[in-house]
Amino acid sequence: MADKKLIITIGRQYGSGGAEVGRKLAEKLGINVYDKNILRMNSDESGIEESYFHLADEKAGNRLLYKIISSLTPDKSAPSYGADLISADNLFRFQSEVIRKLAAAESCVIIGRCADYILEGQEGLVRIFIYSDMQSRIARITEKNLYEPKDVVKNIKRIDKERRDYHRYYTGREWEALENYDLIINTGTIGVDGAVQVIQDYLKVSGQA
Numbered sequence: 404m405a406d407k408k409l410i411i412t413i414g415r416q417y418g419s420g421g422a423e424v425g426r427k428l429a430e431k432l433g434i435n436v437y438d439k440n441i442l443r444m445n446s447d448e449s450g451i452e453e454s455y456f457h458l459a460d461e462k463a464g465n466r467l468l469y470k471i472i473s474s475l476t477p478d479k480s481a482p483s484y485g486a487d488l489i490s491a492d493n494l495f496r497f498q499s500e501v502i503r504k505l506a507a508a509e510s511c512v513i514i515g516r517c518a519d520y521i522l523e524g525q526e527g528l529v530r531i532f533i534y535s536d537m538q539s540r541i542a543r544i545t546e547k548n549l550y551e552p553k554d555v556v557k558n559i560k561r562i563d564k565e566r567r568d569y570h571r572y573y574t575g576r577e578w579e580a581l582e583n584y585d586l587i588i589n590t591g592t593i594g595v596d597g598a599v600q601v602i603q604d605y606l607k608v609s610g611q612a
């Protein structure tokens with residue numbers, strides 16, 4: 404891979420395979436991937452300190468993430484009791500700081516967490532959105548055995564709504580708006596591996612890699 408900085412953010416519909424695309428792409432490019440599991444922490448203020456150290460351990464051997472997270476201090480200025488929304492805001496600011504520091508330190512793939520918005524203007528930023536038709540998404544989620552078959556569609560719609568609302572709340576933008584992204588890919592037609600190849604081709608054509 405070229406020496407130039409490359410930061411790839413991936414927004415994705417639930418069940419589209421976006422996280423898998425991100426992981427496979429990062430492996431192909433030889434860079435780290437940070438997903439929602441690595442960046443997620445408990446939103447109640449009393450659990451932040453413990454959870455951000457636990458967070459670093461989820462990526463075994465990644466000293467950079469550990470160093471970044473262990474050096475940050477969450478915003479504790481807002482009242483924590485009964486203020487769930489404010490607590491979530493504090494968490495978002497903390498996570499945003501982690502994302503900015505990771506992007507400043509290395510080339511990487513970041514999945515979700517409004518990273519496309521947080522890193523706007525970052526050199527080498529490529530913003531990708533992964534989507535798929537509902538039948539393909541149903542098949543993918545059903546295969547994972549996460550829900551009863553009768554509840555799969557309901558949960559796909561629920562999680563999409565959560566992501567849509569989260570993105571709108573913190574960015575003031577519509578999650579699925581075309582202008583938020585550089586590349587939009589339908590995995591329902593080309594699959595995960597096809598999506599990875601399309602992104603690699605895009606990076607070459609755009610001079611990013």
